[in-house]
Amino acid sequence: MKHVKNLIKGAALLTGSLAASMAMAFTADVPDHVHKKAGGFVGLAVGTSPDYGGSADYETPVAPFGEYRWESGRYVSVGGTGNAEHAARIEANLLASKTGWQLGPVLQYRIKRDGVDNFQVDNMRKVDAATELGAFLGWSGDKFKLGTTYVADVSDEHDGSIWYFNGDYDIPINDSFLMNIGAHMAWASDDYMESYFGVDGRNRGTSTLPDYRASRLIPALGNAGARQLHPHAQRCRGQSTGR
Numbered sequence: 001m002k003h004v005k006n007l008i009k010g011a012a013l014l015t016g017s018l019a020a021s022m023a024m025a026f027t028a029d030v031p032d033h034v035h036k037k038a039g040g041f042v043g044l045a046v047g048t049s050p051d052y053g054g055s056a057d058y059e060t061p062v063a064p065f066g067e068y069r070w071e072s073g074r075y076v077s078v079g080g081t082g083n084a085e086h087a088a089r090i091e092a093n094l095l096a097s098k099t100g101w102q103l104g105p106v107l108q109y110r111i112k113r114d115g116v117d118n119f120q121v122d123n124m125r126k127v128d129a130a131t132e133l134g135a136f137l138g139w140s141g142d143k144f145k146l147g148t149t150y151v152a153d154v155s156d157e158h159d160g161s162i163w164y165f166n167g168d169y170d171i172p173i174n175d176s177f178l179m180n181i182g183a184h185m186a187w188a189s190d191d192y193m194e195s196y197f198g199v200d201g202r203n204r205g206t207s208t209l210p211d212y213r214a215s216r217l218i219p220a221l222g223n224a225g226a227r228q229l230h231p232h233a234q235r236c237r238g239q240s241t242g243r
Contacts, residue, residue, distance in 0.1 A: 040068030045080070052086075052116045052196075063088070072096035081149075081164065086111040091136055091149075100140045108132040108151050110158075113196065123207040127195055130157035143170045153192070160192025186218040 045065050048058045065079035073096040081087050087110040093102040113127040134151030145168040152161040168182035195203070197214035 038069065038071045040066060042066035049086070052113050052118075052121065055116065055118065055121075057117045061086075081108065086113075087132075093138075102136070102138040102140065102147075104136060106132075106134045106136050106149055106151055108134075120207045120209050124199070124205045124209070125203040128157050129155075131155040132162070134161075143172075144168070145170075158192050158195035160189040160195065162189075162192060163187040188216055188218060190216065 043065055045063050046060065048060055050056075050058060063080055065077075067075055067077040069075040074093050076090070076092045078088070078090050081089050087108050089109075090107045092104045094104040095101055108131070110130040110132060112129040114122075116122050130153050132151035133154050134149060136147060136149040138145065138147035145166075147164075147166045149164040149166075150161065153159055163186065165185045165187075166182065167184075168180055171179040171181065173179055193214040193216060194200070197212070199207075199209045199212040201211075
């Protein structure tokens with residue numbers, strides 16, 4: 001029953017974002033500077049992230065990312081979530097307005113937790129991969145970006161939801177490179193936290209870890225990096241470090 005509710009919730013978020021995007025698109029003029037040549041880019045991001053959520057053991061994953069942007073300013077992007085977690089995200093901005101707002105649907109794929117280095121955690125019940133649906137809202141200025149994303153599990157794996165809050169600031173280094181500094185925070189439901197961070201009789205398995213109830217608030221995480229400017233790349237999502 002909870003799976004059906006989350007599926008309805010995800011569908012409602014998608015429908016709502018589409019309707020709001022259409023309304024905002026009809027009421028906002030497209031400025032001249034938005035009409036740039038359409039195009040896209042792909043790349044590989046290298047960073048550090050925990051072996052699993054909450055781990056003190058770090059690994060150096062390599063993940064693809066990319067974006068295609070139309071002349072109107074609408075785009076489709078593929079990359080990570082911007083937080084220190086093993087999840088991939090596809091999002092589509094449906095707005096083209098002079099206000100700098102972005103709004104659209106989000107699809108996330110959360111990688112399973114299995115075969116981790118910590119034997120106590122590895123002996124717990126495995127957490128399979130999950131699919132999450134939702135929507136995002138963002139605003140971009142010349143250097144500053146703010147965004148929030150809400151997704152809910154629709155695969156009947158963790159039955160939870162996550163609400164992300166992101167902020168980024170670009171510091172130009174020269175005409176070809178800029179540095180990005182960001183802070184990220186997330187709020188997660190009890191079901192999500194129980195699946196990925198909690199310990200009790202339902203998920204302990206053969207581990208001897210004591211019972212643990214995790215907080216809903218995932219602490220703020222920071223990231224910094226430099227990237228080369230690309231004529232079609234108005235923004236880029238990278239890897240974060242944190243727990």
